[in-house]
Amino acid sequence: MAMIKLNKVNKIFGKEVKTQVLFDIDIEVPQEQFMALIGPSGSGKSTLLNLLGALDRPTSGDIIIGRQNLSLLSENKLADFRNRFLGFIFQFHYLLPEFTALENVLMPHWISGGGNDHRITREAKRLIDRVGLSSQMHKRINLLSGGQQQRIAIARALLNRPKLILADEPTGALDSKSGDQVLELLQEVNSENHTTFIVVTHDRNVAMRAERIVELRDGIICKDLKPSVIGTERTMEELESHECTV
Amino acid sequence: MLRFEFMVAWRFLKEARSQTFLILAGITIGVAVQIFLSSLIGGLQDNLVASTVGNSPHIVLESFEDPPRSILGERGNPQTVVLPTVRAVREDSLLLSWQPLQESLSRNTELTASSPLAQGSGFLARGSANRPVVVKGVDFPQADRIYRVTSRMVEGEARLGGTGILVGKGLASDLSLTSGDSVQVSTADGASATFTVNGVFDLETQVVNDSWVFMDLSRAQALFNFTGALTRIEMQIPEVFQSERIAERLKREFPGYRVETWQTQNQQLLAALQSQSASSLMIQFFVLLAVTLGIASVLAITAVQKSKEIGILKAMGARTASASRIFLLQGAILGITGSIMGSLVGTGLIQAFTLLTESTGGALTFTVRVDPSNVLALVIISTTASTFAAIYPARKAAKLVPIEVIKTG
Numbered sequence: 001m002a003m004i005k006l007n008k009v010n011k012i013f014g015k016e017v018k019t020q021v022l023f024d025i026d027i028e029v030p031q032e033q034f035m036a037l038i039g040p041s042g043s044g045k046s047t048l049l050n051l052l053g054a055l056d057r058p059t060s061g062d063i064i065i066g067r068q069n070l071s072l073l074s075e076n077k078l079a080d081f082r083n084r085f086l087g088f089i090f091q092f093h094y095l096l097p098e099f100t101a102l103e104n105v106l107m108p109h110w111i112s113g114g115g116n117d118h119r120i121t122r123e124a125k126r127l128i129d130r131v132g133l134s135s136q137m138h139k140r141i142n143l144l145s146g147g148q149q150q151r152i153a154i155a156r157a158l159l160n161r162p163k164l165i166l167a168d169e170p171t172g173a174l175d176s177k178s179g180d181q182v183l184e185l186l187q188e189v190n191s192e193n194h195t196t197f198i199v200v201t202h203d204r205n206v207a208m209r210a211e212r213i214v215e216l217r218d219g220i221i222c223k224d225l226k227p228s229v230i231g232t233e234r235t236m237e238e239l240e241s242h243e244c245t246v
Numbered sequence: 247m248l249r250f251e252f253m254v255a256w257r258f259l260k261e262a263r264s265q266t267f268l269i270l271a272g273i274t275i276g277v278a279v280q281i282f283l284s285s286l287i288g289g290l291q292d293n294l295v296a297s298t299v300g301n302s303p304h305i306v307l308e309s310f311e312d313p314p315r316s317i318l319g320e321r322g323n324p325q326t327v328v329l330p331t332v333r334a335v336r337e338d339s340l341l342l343s344w345q346p347l348q349e350s351l352s353r354n355t356e357l358t359a360s361s362p363l364a365q366g367s368g369f370l371a372r373g374s375a376n377r378p379v380v381v382k383g384v385d386f387p388q389a390d391r392i393y394r395v396t397s398r399m400v401e402g403e404a405r406l407g408g409t410g411i412l413v414g415k416g417l418a419s420d421l422s423l424t425s426g427d428s429v430q431v432s433t434a435d436g437a438s439a440t441f442t443v444n445g446v447f448d449l450e451t452q453v454v455n456d457s458w459v460f461m462d463l464s465r466a467q468a469l470f471n472f473t474g475a476l477t478r479i480e481m482q483i484p485e486v487f488q489s490e491r492i493a494e495r496l497k498r499e500f501p502g503y504r505v506e507t508w509q510t511q512n513q514q515l516l517a518a519l520q521s522q523s524a525s526s527l528m529i530q531f532f533v534l535l536a537v538t539l540g541i542a543s544v545l546a547i548t549a550v551q552k553s554k555e556i557g558i559l560k561a562m563g564a565r566t567a568s569a570s571r572i573f574l575l576q577g578a579i580l581g582i583t584g585s586i587m588g589s590l591v592g593t594g595l596i597q598a599f600t601l602l603t604e605s606t607g608g609a610l611t612f613t614v615r616v617d618p619s620n621v622l623a624l625v626i627i628s629t630t631a632s633t634f635a636a637i638y639p640a641r642k643a644a645k646l647v648p649i650e651v652i653k654t655g
Binding site: 080094096098099115 | 563
C-alpha cells in the first residue's frame with residue numbers, strides 16, 4: 001500500500017513574478033520505504049518536502065498521505081495532522097533552547113494537549129535511551145553537542161509514533177562520525193517501527209544507504225533508482241550521468 | 247487546554263531574563279506611580295472634604311422662606327400693618343413647631359446626629375472691646391456630634407447650660423478671654439445679656455475660631471426673641487457622599503420643608519475636586535499607555551527572536567491560535583506579576599513618604615491611605631492592558647509561516 005501518493009503536483013511561488021518550482025510531480029512511496037530525495041540546490045526538493053510535511057499547500061494537484069487528502073484539510077486540521085502523523089528532523093535540529101532534552105522530546109505530546117502522565121514520560125525516556133543519551137536527559141539543550149542535539153530531535157520526532165518521518169539534511173550540520181551514527185539510528189528506527197522515511201540530502205554517501213533514491217532536477221523527477229536492485233556500481237554511474245531516466 | 251501554551255510562555259519569560267526584568271520593572275514603576283498618585287490625591291481630597299464638612303452639618307432642614315405677604319394684609323389697619331407683617335415674614339423663615347420634627351429625625355437610623363439650632367449674629371463685648379460673633383444656640387450633646395467640640399477644647403470645660411458659653415480660640419485670644427470671664431452678648435435688635443465663658447475651643451478653621459459662640463438653645467432663642475422657634479435642624483450622616491440620597495428621602499418624608507446638603511453650599515469645592523480627579527485619571531491613563539506601549543514593543547521583539555521556536559512548534563502541530571496564545575499569556579503573566587509588584591512598591595512608597603515627611607518635621611496634615619478596591623482595579627486594568635499589548639506580537643506569531651523560518655534557519 002502506498003503511504004504517499006502525489007498526483008500532478010505543481011507549485012508556483014510569487015504573485016506578480018511567478019516561479020514554477022515543481023512540475024506535475026507524480027510519485028508513490030510505499031509504507032516502510034527509506035527514500036532519499038536528492039538534487040542540486042534549487043531543484044525543488046525542499047519545496048517538495050514542505051508539501052509532504054503539510055507545511056505548505058500545492059498550487060495544484062493532490063497529496064495523499066495515508067489515505068488522507070491534504071488539500072481537504074483546514075489549517076487547524078493540518079496542524080493536528082502534522083502532530084499525530086508526521087515526524088520532522090531538520091538540518092538545524094530546531095530544539096527549543098529554553099527546555100531540557102526530555103522536555104523537548106515531550107513537546108509534541110504537550111502540543112497535542114497532553115499532560116505529564118507517567119506513560120508518556122516513560123516512553124520519552126525510552127526514546128532518549130534508544131538514541132543513547134540517557135545521561136543527558138535533564139540537561140539544557142544548548143549544553144549538548146550538535147550530534148547529540150540531532151539525536152534528541154530524532155527522539156522527539158518518534159514520540160507520537162508517526163507513520164512518516166521527513167528529514168531535511170539530517171546530517172548536514174554534523175561531522176562525519178556523528179552523521180553516520182544519526183543515519184544508522186534512522187535506519188534502525190525504519191526497520192523497528194516500520195516507519196516510512198523521506199530524507200532530503202545532497203550527500204551522495206547518505207543517499208547510497210537508502211532503499212530508493214529519487215533525484216529532482218528543475219522541478220521534475222529526473223531519476224528513480226533502487227541501489228539494492230541495480231547494485232551500487234550501476235547506481236553510482238546513473239548518479240554521475242546528467243541524463244534523466246524517468 | 248492552556249497548559250502547553252502556559253508552559254512555553256513561562257519558559258520564554260524565564261529564559262529571557264533581562265527582557266522580562268525590564269518589562270516587569272516598567273509595569274511595576276507604572277503601577278506604583280499610579281497607586282502613589284491616586285492614594286495621595288485621594289487622601290488630599292478626603293481631607294479637603296473632611297475639613298469642609300467637619301465644621302458643618304451634612305444635611306440641614308429649614309423652613310421655606312415664603313415671599314413677604316402683602317403689607318395690606320387681611321388685618322386692613324394701616325397703623326398696625328408694618329410691625330406684625332415684618333415679624334410674620336421673619337417667623338416664616340424659622341422652624342416653628344419643630345419638636346415633632348426633631349423627634350422623628352432623632353429616630354432616623356441613617357443619621358448620626360440631628361441638632362436643633364437657633365442662630366443669630368450679634369456682638370460679644372468684654373469691657374469696652376467688642377467683636378462681631380455668630381451665636382449658635384444648640385442642644386449641646388447633639389451639636390457636639392456634628393462639631394466635635396468636646397474633643398477640640400483648648401481650655402476650660404465643654405459644657406453649656408445656664409449662662410455658660412463656649413468661644414473660639416481666635417476670639418478668646420483677641421479679647422483675652424479665659425474660662426470664668428463674664429462677657430456681654432448683644433443682638434442687632436438691641437437685646438443683650440451677660441454670659442460666662444466656660445471654655446475655649448479650636449475647630450481648626452480661622453473664621454469659626456474667630457467668630458463662633460456656642461450657647462444653650464433656650465438662651466439663644468430668648469436672646470434673639472425666637473419664641474421657641476429654630477433657625478434650622480442640622481444633621482450628620484456617616485458617609486458624606488450619601489447626603490444627596492438621604493436628603494431626597496427626607497424631602498419626601500417632610501414635604502413642607504427645605505432640605506439642603508453640604509454639596510449645595512460647596513459647589514466650587516466639588517468642581518475643584520472633580521477637575522483634580524480628572525487630571526489624576528488623565529495622568530494615570532498616560533502612564534498606563536506608556537507602559538502598555540513598552541510591553542508591546544518588547545514583546546514584538548521577542549516574537550521576532552522566537553520566530554524559529556514558534557516555527558518549529560507549528561511544524562510539530564501547534565495551531566495558529568496556540569502560537570498567538572503563547573504571547574497573550576506572556577502579556578498576561580507580565581501584567582499580573584508587574585502590577586502586584588507595583589501595588590506593593592506603591593504601598594511602600596506611601597509608607598516611606600509618610601515617614602519621611604514626619605521625620606523632616608513636616609507631618610502631613612492629611613492621612614494618605616491606599617484603597618484596596620483601587621489597587622484591585624489597577625491590577626485588573628494593568629493586566630488587561632498588558633494582555634492587549636501582546637496582541638500585536640501574538641498576531642505576528644500567528645502569521646509566521648513555519649517553512650520560512652525553517653528554510654532560513
